[in-house]
Amino acid sequence: MLILEESKNKAVLRGSELLQEMSDPILGVIFALIASTSWAVGAVFARAGMRQVGSLLGTLISLMAGFTVISAIALIIDFDAVFSLSSTTLLWLVLLGFIQFPVGRFLLYSGIRLAGVGPASTAGGSAPLFAAVIAIVFLGEQMTYPIAVGTVSVVGGLALVMSSAHAQNLSTTPSGPSSDAAETPQPHRSGGSLTTGILCALAGATAYGTAHNIARYMVTEAVSAPVAASYTLFSGMVILAAISLPRLGKLVETPRAAVLTMATSGVMSSLAILFMYTALSKAPVTLASPLVALNPLIAMVLAHFFLQRLERITTGMIIGALMVAIGVTFVIVGRPV
Secondary structure: OHHHHHHHHHHHHHHHHHHHHHHHHHHHHHHHHHHHHHHHHHHHHHHHHOOOOOHHHHHHHHHHHHHHHHHHHHHHHOHHHHOOOOHHHHHHHHHHHHHHHHHHHHHHHHHHHHHOHHHHHHHHOOHHHHHHHHHHHHOOOOOOHHHHHHHHHHHHHHHHHHHHHHHHHHOOOOOOOOOOHHHOOOOOOOHHHHHHHHHHHHHHHHHHHHHHHHHHHHHHHHOOHHHHHHHHHHHHHHHHHHHOHHHOOHHHHOOHHHHHHHHHHHHHHHHHHHHHHHHHHHOOHHHHHHHHOOHHHHHHHHHHHHOOOOOOOOHHHHHHHHHHHHHHHHHHHHOOO
């Protein structure tokens, strides 16, 4: 009887271990999809809010709101860890915050303001490609066939999105000086501002790609996802506030609706980071990152329904965004685990 009871207990224990092994990747997939959707929602709110506020102050507002929410979550979930970080971990989180926010988010928001949600989100979604390139050039990773195929797909997708955006821009007549901008289906953008916006988003993607390499290590080896997100948001907020010090007075003059819109964008984007960190801690990067890369497609769908007066999404943009998502998946799968 004792032998049977021990065998039964071992079977139950093994079953629970297998269930845990299965549940972690499933949770990782769920968190990755939530992160992707949150980023898309944040991009749509950013596009709406930056009609009345510039990229610099808009980014600062978003960081202040995001930090408030994420730090509260971190204190509730992992109170002791918030105040017990080593100096080395703290320095890495400060560096991560600088790369992600004063650099990455500011450039992405600038891209959204200049080029629109569709082109900028697609360019920003190429961050894993830049992460792979940085790892190959500076960390000695090998170029593999999937990475090469993925690179071609990402570049081709970005080219298609850019050409479609330019074609759409040319077909839109600039509104006259007496017309109401809110009634215009899509504001006319010069070719130069469209190109600049996409380049800003690509530069932001480079920053995010660099941050992904650091964040993956931090949330698996050093600190929990909520604590990592709260410290990176705080460091980014402080650095950006120092940079924008001469313009802080304009916050008082910013319309309340624009502040609330950018704050919502910041909360959603910051929650996306928290969910992404959690996804990376639960599931392999080859499983989580491709799902996060779907956010440009989700952003385009949301922009089509909620930003019809500001954005016009074309078939070419959707196909290009899909090519980028597929290419990013190839790049991630091709990297060594």
